[in-house]
Each structure stands twice: as C-alpha cells, then as structure tokens.
Amino acid sequence: MPPRMLPEPTPETRHFWDGCKEGELRLQRCTSCRDSYFPPRPFCPKCGSRDVEVYKASGEGVLWSYVINQRPRPDMGTEPYAIAVVKLAEGPTMMTNIVDCPQTPEALQLDMPVKVSFSKQSDDISLPLFTPAKG
Amino acid sequence: MSWKQKSVAVVGAAETTKMGKIPDVSVIGLHADAALNAMADAGLKPSDIDGVATAGISPVELAHYLGIKPTYADGTSVGGCSFMLHVRHAAAAINAGLATTILITHGESGRSRVGAGGFGRSPSSLMGQFEMPYGPVGPPTMFTVPVLRYLKTHGLKPEDMAPVATIQREWAALNPRASFKDPITVDDVMNADMIAWPFTKLMCCLVTDGGGALILTSAERAKDFPQKPVYVLGTGESVETPMVSQMYDFNHSTAFRISGKKAFETAGISHSDVDHLMIYDAFAHLPLYGLEDLGFVKPGEAAAFIRERNTAPPSEGKKGGKLPLNTNGGGLSYMHSGMYGMYALQESVRQMRGTAAAQVPGAKISVSHGVGGMFAASGTIVFSNEAP
Numbered sequence: 001m002p003p004r005m006l007p008e009p010t011p012e013t014r015h016f017w018d019g020c021k022e023g024e025l026r027l028q029r030c031t032s033c034r035d036s037y038f039p040p041r042p043f044c045p046k047c048g049s050r051d052v053e054v055y056k057a058s059g060e061g062v063l064w065s066y067v068i069n070q071r072p073r074p075d076m077g078t079e080p081y082a083i084a085v086v087k088l089a090e091g092p093t094m095m096t097n098i099v100d101c102p103q104t105p106e107a108l109q110l111d112m113p114v115k116v117s118f119s120k121q122s123d124d125i126s127l128p129l130f131t132p133a134k135g
Numbered sequence: 136m137s138w139k140q141k142s143v144a145v146v147g148a149a150e151t152t153k154m155g156k157i158p159d160v161s162v163i164g165l166h167a168d169a170a171l172n173a174m175a176d177a178g179l180k181p182s183d184i185d186g187v188a189t190a191g192i193s194p195v196e197l198a199h200y201l202g203i204k205p206t207y208a209d210g211t212s213v214g215g216c217s218f219m220l221h222v223r224h225a226a227a228a229i230n231a232g233l234a235t236t237i238l239i240t241h242g243e244s245g246r247s248r249v250g251a252g253g254f255g256r257s258p259s260s261l262m263g264q265f266e267m268p269y270g271p272v273g274p275p276t277m278f279t280v281p282v283l284r285y286l287k288t289h290g291l292k293p294e295d296m297a298p299v300a301t302i303q304r305e306w307a308a309l310n311p312r313a314s315f316k317d318p319i320t321v322d323d324v325m326n327a328d329m330i331a332w333p334f335t336k337l338m339c340c341l342v343t344d345g346g347g348a349l350i351l352t353s354a355e356r357a358k359d360f361p362q363k364p365v366y367v368l369g370t371g372e373s374v375e376t377p378m379v380s381q382m383y384d385f386n387h388s389t390a391f392r393i394s395g396k397k398a399f400e401t402a403g404i405s406h407s408d409v410d411h412l413m414i415y416d417a418f419a420h421l422p423l424y425g426l427e428d429l430g431f432v433k434p435g436e437a438a439a440f441i442r443e444r445n446t447a448p449p450s451e452g453k454k455g456g457k458l459p460l461n462t463n464g465g466g467l468s469y470m471h472s473g474m475y476g477m478y479a480l481q482e483s484v485r486q487m488r489g490t491a492a493a494q495v496p497g498a499k500i501s502v503s504h505g506v507g508g509m510f511a512a513s514g515t516i517v518f519s520n521e522a523p
Contacts (some may be wrong), residue, residue: 007264008257038383039265042493065284065385068332069276076270083271083331085280085380095266095280095380105332110287119473 003108004075006125015054020126025116027057027090040094059116060133061088068103079103086114086130100131143226144357144364147177147350148484149243154316154470157344161250163192163200165242165346173348178361184350186234188225189241190217193476195460197240207234213374214507215474218349219514222480223370227288236353241477249344252403262378274417275339276331278509281385282420283333288386288437292406297324298442299419300337300467306488307450307464309493314341315468324419330387338419339477340466341493342440347477349484352521365487369402369517371395379509385465388506390513395504399430400523406431410498411486411510412446412458413479415505416465420444425504431458448493455495462486462493476505480516487520 009017016039019026028122029036030044031051043050066084069076099117101107113133118126149172151165153155160168166189176476186207189197194208206227211220218239225237244251256263271277284293301321308315318338327335357364373393375381385391399405406429414425426437440446444453446460461480463469470478483501485491501518 001167005267006258007268008259009264010259035192038377039261065237065281067276067279067283069270069272070329070331071272073270073272080332081270083269083276083280085385095269095378099156110283 001077002075004121005073006121009124012042016040019056020128021124023118025057025059025082025128026054027088027092028052028054033069036092038088038091058089061086061114061130062111063098063114063130064093064100065110066098066108068105068108082108084108084130091095094128097129098131099129141277142354142523143351145349145367145418145484146352146357146360146361146362146364147173147179147348148174148365148481149176150478151346152292153176153417154312154345155246155343156246159383160244160344162169162244163196163250165244165344166192166197166240166348167200167242169242169346169348170197170238170240173350174453175240176362176456177350179350184236184238186225186228186237188221188237188239188474190221191241191243191309201238203238207235213512215238215417215505216505216512216514217474218477218505219370219505219516220352220478220512222349222367222374222516223372223514226367226370229351229353235356237351238348239351239415240346240348241472241474243395243472243474244344245342245472246344254381257454266378266380274509275334275380277335278329278418279420279508280379281382283384284404285420285424291435291438294321294325295403295442296338296419296423297321297440298438299416299422300324300448302414302441302444303461303465304468305450306462306493307468309448309462310469311492313469314343315464316395337467340417340471343472345472345478347481349477349480359414359461363488363520364522365484366523367516368404368521368523369400370395371399371401371515372443372513373397374512375510377508377511382450382510386508387423387434388428388513390510391424391504391506394513394515395429399519402517404500404517408500409502411462411483411495411501412460413462413483413501413503414460415475415479416461416467417471417506419467420504422460426460427503429502438515462495474480476507476514479503479505483516483518487518489520
C-alpha cells in the first residue's frame with residue numbers, strides 16, 4: 001500500500017497540526033466577536049479582525065454527512081470507507097473518517113455523537129479521526 | 136446604476152464536430168475545433184475576434200493558437216460554470232467598449248486525456264491539508280458529501296434522487312448526439328454499481344471528450360449576423376468555497392442563491408416567465424439544489440416536482456411538463472467532459488434559436504445555471520430570442 005496522502009502544514013496552519021501531534025484538537029476563535037472557525041487562518045472570517053486566539057476544542061461533535069467510497073484510493077486500503085463531515089460542538093464542520101465503526105449506512109447514523117481520536121501517521125502528522133462516542 | 140447588459144447577444148454557437156470519445160484530438164485541438172465551428176456559424180474569421188475567454192487552458196494559449204490579437208482576455212477559471220462567468224464578463228466588456236466580438240471556448244479530453252493536464256492538488260493547499268487525507272477520489276466522493284444531510288433535513292431517501300436520472304434519459308432519447316439514449320427505470324438507477332453510497336453510477340455524470348464555443352457581440356450588431364440572435368437578458372455569478380466540507384449550509388448552495396437572484400433581477404423576469412431551464416447536473420442531486428436555490432420550488436420540494444413530471448418531455452400521449460429541464464439529456468446522459476457548463480449554454484442557445492433536437496415549442500426565455508468545482512462557484516445566464 002502506498003503511504004497515505006498527508007497534509008503539508010503552512011505557517012498559518014502549523015498550530016493545528018502541532019495540536020494533533022500533541023493530542024489536542026485546536027480551533028481558532030475571534031476575541032471580539034467570539035466566532036469559532038475552521039480551517040485555520042490568522043483572522044476572523046466573520047468580522048475580519050486579526051485578534052484571534054487558538055484554543056483547545058472539546059473534540060466532540062456529531063456525524064453531519066458522509067458518503068461511503070466503494071472504490072478505495074490505493075493509499076486508503078482495499079475496503080470501502082466513509083468520507084465524513086462532522087459538525088463540532090463549537091460550530092465548525094470538518095472532513096474526517098469515522099473509525100472503530102463498521103463502514104455501513106446502518107452503523108453510520110447522521111447526528112450520532114462522535115469524539116476525536118488522533119491517528120499517528122508520521123513524526124510530524126497525526127490525523128484527527130472520529131469514533132462513535134461511548135455512552 | 137445598472138448597466139444595460141441586455142444589449143448583448145450570442146451570434147455564434149457550436150460544439151465540437153464530434154462528441155463522446157475523441158482520441159485523435161488534444162485539449163487545445165478541441166477548443167480550436169469548437170471555435171472554428173462557432174466562427175463558421177457566425178460568418179466570422181479569427182481576425183474578426185477581438186476578445187477571448189476560456190478556462191482549463193489559458194486565454195493566451197487560445198488566442199495565439201487561433202491567431203487572434205485581442206484587446207480583451209478573460210481567464211476566469213472556477214470550474215464547470217466558468218463559461219457562464221465568461222458570458223457575464225463579456226457582456227460587461229462589450230458594453231464598456233473593451234472589445235466588440237468575444238469568443239468563449241471550452242475543450243476537454245475528459246475521457247481520452249489527450250494533451251490534458253494532471254489532476255491533483257498541492258498537499259499544502261487547504262484542500263490538500265483538510266480534505267485529501269481522508270480519502271476522496273475526485274468529484275463522485277466529494278460533490279456528493281452534503282447530500283445525506285439534505286435528504287435527512289427534508290425527510291427524503293436516496294431513491295428520491297433517481298427520477299432525475301430517469302427523466303433526463305427520456306430527454307436524451309430525443310437527442311441523436313446524446314451518449315446514452317436507452318430508457319432507464321428507478322430500479323435500474325438504484326441497482327446500478329455503487330460508486331459512493333448513496334450514489335450509484337447512474338446518478339453520476341458521464342466522462343467524455345468534447346468542447347463548445349460561443350461568440351458574443353452587441354445586440355445592435357447582432358441583427359447583421361446569419362443566425363437568429365440570442366439575447367443575454369440577465370446574468371449572475373458567485374463563489375463559495377474551495378472545500379465542500381466548508382459549505383455554509385449543506386441544505387443549499389449559497390453561491391446558487393446569490394447567482395440566481397442576480398440573474399433574475401437583472402433580467403427583470405419572474406419564474407413563471409421561464410420556458411426552458413438548464414441546471415448543470417454533474418450528479419443527480421444538483422437539479423434538486425438548483426430548482427430550490429433558484430426559487431422555482433421551495434426547499435425540499437424539488438424531488439417531488441421532478442417525480443411528478445413537471446420537468447419531463449411529452450410521453451405516451453401525455454403533455455410535457457411545464458418546466459422542461461436539461462433537454463439535451465444533461466451531464467447524466469448527454470455528455471460531460473469535465474466542465475459541462477458550456478453544453479448547458481449551447482442547449483439554451485439552440486432552444487432560443489428553435490434548433491434543439493428536443494425543441495420546446497414557442498420557448499422565449501431560457502435560463503442556464505452552472506456549478507463550478509464542488510459547490511465552489513456558480514453562474515447563471517438568462518437568454519431570450521426576443522430583442523429586449
């Protein structure tokens with residue numbers, strides 16, 4: 001299997017990927033309008049302010065939408081997998097995979113609670129994946 | 136003050152000589168073939184063209200290849216609706232005196248990949264960082280991502296998308312140039328190979344080779360050309376997001392709404408004025424989003440609207456629907472080279488000229504609505520065959 005397609009962080013996104021490496025899901029929010037946003041950028045997309053802060057998000061959310069890809073990309077293995085979007089408790093949506101869960105419509109119910117789980121891919125990159133939340 | 140974009144018309148329109156599988160022509164060759172056909176249609180030579188617009192290749196490549204020395208060039212490249220944006224910009228440019236006769240071309244070797252660029256995005260782009268690591272394989276696995284949310288919001292099921300494909304196949308059956316013409320049923324659609332659940336192969340567009348070109352000039356000059364002028368009444372455009380996971384709302388396209396509203400407003404028409412409609416259908420959900428976001432039906436009503444044959448051709452003695460949609464068969468059955476917007480525009484022009492294979496009798500106003508990327512961008516053009 002070829003190595004998994006991985007992100008190359010930029011100066012504006014480095015804090016996010018460093019957070020993943022350290023087991024933290026880091027979002028940004030505006031210190032004036034308090035809006036949380038994703039993906040990372042050094043200003044608030046709602047009000048344009050540069051006064052923004054990085055914070056540790058809860059890592060909780062719900063399964064918002066997905067498809068189950070039947071023709072796996074070579075670096076993703078040989079079995080069908082869901083390409084999912086979760087809606088984080090803080091508001092933003094994020095593409096991800098749902099792991100520790102059958103990749104079937106029956107197991108993947110919209111709005112089910114999910115929690116972040118970091119998957120180490122290299123010394124520099126851990127990917128934020130999500131698992132069904134227990135209890 | 137709004138400028139008078141209604142003083143512009145399409146005077147040349149053509150597709151590539153061949154369509155479907157064209158392994159003996161490169162990408163730039165498809166642009167040129169379509170351009171030469173459109174110039175012949177308009178009775179023009181390259182030296183008569185003073186403005187160029189294209190996407191996929193650079194307007195520099197296009198101009199030099201055809202020997203055009205333009206005073207206007209537009210390389211807006213926002214995916215499959217780029218050509219709607221080119222029409223909009225050309226209308227403004229002609230009115231502002233930047234050029235008098237503008238050529239817009241599309242050519243794509245989507246299937247044969249002759250002289251075509253590669254796919255792929257930098258792993259440091261936002262999509263490369265925040266979407267590609269999770270395994271998408273092109274549009275069938277990305278454009279489709281918002282749909283389960285849309286279906287749940289409206290209490291719909293995947294099979295509610297199937298009539299989009301079956302009814303467009305009915306239109307394709309009337310079109311000799313369509314890639315697929317055999318009738319299909321809802322069961323055929325649902326039982327076709329699964330591509331990315333809940334999308335089967337028959338809910339996904341074709342992958343073909345082809346191209347098309349348009350020539351625009353002022354309405355005043357348009358009367359002197361060999362073809363019946365097709366006037367541009369109104370236009371709209373917008374862009375939303377480079378990443379489908381970051382759409383503002385999975386239940387609708389913000390770009391569709393902005394573009395459609397602007398086009399209807401500038402044309403000064405209402406929905407009941409529209410005789411013919413094209414909505415770019417790379418996948419079966421797009422006509423649903425399009426009908427709703429353009430305001431033809433309320434949110435959640437489009438699937439039933441299509442199922443009840445409001446967009447269908449006449450069949451078995453029954454009258455056709457009140458809003459003929461995607462009358463060439465669409466991206467699902469006619470052709471789809473990658474940036475399909477040009478073919479939607481071509482069908483609108485044919486309908487306004489009265490020369491379409493499945494001609495809507497007496498049609499006077501046609502709306503052509505495009506999507507670019509994966510809900511990334513949108514463009515909308517309102518055409519009429521009556522001088523404004």
